[in-house]
Amino acid sequence: MRGYSQCAKSLYHNVKSQVVRSITQVIEASKKHWVSEIECSRNIFWEGKWQRVDGVAQQLKADHPESFRHKRVRCRNGKTREIWAFSKTVRLRKYGRKRLVIVHETEDLSDSPRFLLTDALHWDASRVFATWSYRWPCEIFHEFSKQLVGFESAQLRKEEAVKRHFCLSCVAQSILQDTSCSGRKSERLKFAQNDEPTVGQKLYSLTRESVQQLVEFVHVLFNQGQSVEQVMECIMPG
Known part of the structure; x- marks a missing residue:
């Protein structure tokens, strides 16, 4: 709990795997920020039309791989992770303008991307990813x-x-x-080599x-x- 206190003072980290509008409205009404992962089939308004976010990621990877910027992010417990991230404010149905961060964890962008969303339009990709790293500890x-x-x-x-x-x-x-x-x-757990x-x-x-x-x-x-x-x-x- 103590490790989460600094994070909790400035924002609410949504631990759901899919963002839920009724929850984000309550968080925003409390003047807090949220970060959530969204499903790959979510539609965003991109280049004048509604497109699936995974299709946008594929297009960016194929045509503009340089748009995924290399970052070293200090996550919880002081751990540093390397990511290649694209960040942009986009429009979603029912949610309006939000900041989207598309994250790869391999330099050649060969892994499956992670799609993060936040209402904090002024946050950069590093801060969004660092906040998202608190998801599992909060859920546990x-x-x-x-x-x-x-x-x-x-x-x-x-x-x-x-x-x-x-x-x-x-x-x-x-x-x-x-x-x-x-x-x-327990006798049943004798096999576990964990002190x-x-x-x-x-x-x-x-x-x-x-x-x-x-x-x-x-x-x-x-x-x-x-x-x-x-x-x-x-x-x-x-």
């Missing part, structure tokens, strides 16, 4: 939060309560990532730590001469 964080730290299990109606639950889920995700691991590996602790091991470590703190607290209360009823009242007030 979203799935992780829903499945493991309680984001999806919320049954709240008020906006403030939803916000608090979201913040607590983010905190739980950060704690789970940073926790040390003491759980044993990284699993999520299950981390959950086990946190659960064990919590139970230990409870046991220590109860032990202190009993040493103080309190009865079972008094201890229960401390743990679970009636």
Whole structure:
């Protein structure tokens, strides 16, 4: 989560594989920018007529390969990737004027191009691609939060309560990532040659730590001469 904070302050990165107008309208209304990948069959207005974007890419590659400029892009976690990109503001049905970036990752343009779209007309290809590189981490964080730290299990109606639950889920995700691991590996996963602790091991470590703190607290209360009823009242007030 901490790695995404700088990105999230300036924009919203659309993690859908296909751009959805209802979502982009909400993002734009919040004065945020978005980046999304679009399908190759999407039509754009090019040279006076509507054409498929993959057809435009083929035409550019055949007639003007020099229009794909070589760039070194610093992506998330400081990684640098080389791309050859064409960028231009174009018009799309229902969306209006948006910036299109056609990206190849081989110098001879032999790979399948990636088509990125953004409402930030002033962004260059490097910034669009760098922003898009956050897609999978954001999506993994979203799935992780829903499945493991309680984001999806919320049954709240008020906006403030939803916000608090979201913040607590983010905190739980950060704690789970940073926790040390003491759980044993599953017998079924002995074949895996990976020293990284699993999520299950981390959950086990946190659960064990919590139970230990409870046991220590109860032990202190009993040493103080309190009865079972008094201890229960401390743990679970009636």
